[in-house]
Amino acid sequence: MKLPSSKLAWRPNKNAVLLLIAIAFGIAASLLATRYLQSEVDRRTSTVETKTTKVVVPTQDLAPGDTISQAVISARDIPQDLVPADAILPEHYEEYVGRILRGPATRGVPLSTGMLEASFEHLSKIIAAGKVAFTFSVDDLNSISSMVVPGDHVDILLIASNDKTDVLLPVLSDVLVLATGLKTEGVNASVGKVDAAASYSNLTIEVTPADASRLAVAEKIGRLRISLRRAPAEDVIEFGRFTKEQLLKSGVGKGRERDIEFIIGGKNG
Structure with a gap:
């Protein structure tokens, strides 16, 4: 005589399921928040304007003894913290046209008065x-x-x-x-x-x-x-x-x- 077999059906624990769902939602929310914050930082960083100052720079590399002329200089925006204290500003460039370089000047690097021979060295002017x-x-x-x-x-x-x-x-x-x-x-x-x-x-x-x-x-x-x-x-x-x-x-x-x-x-x- 066979005994009747009994089938036990597995029933999930409702509390455990709710806990897992809550954890999943928490992780998802954390990831979304992190991504949002990062994107906001990137956006704001990219839109912040760095304060700049227009200065006179050579348009080509110049050697000692070269003469400053309109043909070899232009105006360029430079971050304020990189501008030399004696940088030549565009509104004053005419005062320095015809002056002689004491040393080399690199293309794009601000020209400063200290790089030029003093005007009194050219009495003829x-x-x-x-x-x-x-x-x-x-x-x-x-x-x-x-x-x-x-x-x-x-x-x-x-x-x-x-x-x-x-x-x-x-x-x-x-x-x-x-x-x-x-x-x-x-x-x-x-x-x-x-x-x-x-x-x-x-x-x-x-x-x-x-x-x-x-x-x-x-x-x-x-x-x-x-x-x-x-x-x-x-x-x-x-x-x-x-x-x-x-x-x-x-x-x-x-x-x-x-x-x-x-x-x-x-x-x-």
Whole structure:
């Protein structure tokens, strides 16, 4: 006699099923959230504009000694944190056209003022049309204790001697001083800083070619002296011929008879 077999049907645990479903939904939600956040970060990062500044850059590699011209430069946007402190800006580029490179410049890399020779190294660029630069030697006395600076206006006097007498003659009046030693426009060429106290042994002035010839001859005849004019140089000052005999005859303290004062000798005390 066979015993009847019993079939036991498997029934899933409802709690376990619900737990698995909840875990699956949690994982899916986490993945979706992660993807959303990442996409949002990417989107915002790509849309954030980096602050830039327009600067002047060379359009080709340049070598030391090359001249800056419009043909070899252009404007380019550069991130602000990469812009040199002395970068040349497009609105000022004309000030640097014609300047010479001290060293190499790479295409696309910002040009800076430090890469260029200083403008005072090219005196020819500041001479007025129709004029020339004339340089003559001075000493501490003749340069008024080195207090004459570029931009001042001076009168040029000649002290000459012959067998009979010494004479002072006016040579030129109201002459512009271009440079004192190696300094033009108040800038010391060696250090690039204003140095009003620096001494020098020559003076460069702006004159006409004819006046340059007169000065060259005057240097051979006697000693050139300068008289510093008041700034701005608007006063009309005329020096007349004056001799040693006139000085001796006029006597001390009578130097104002012609509205001209001559001071002879150095400082006292």
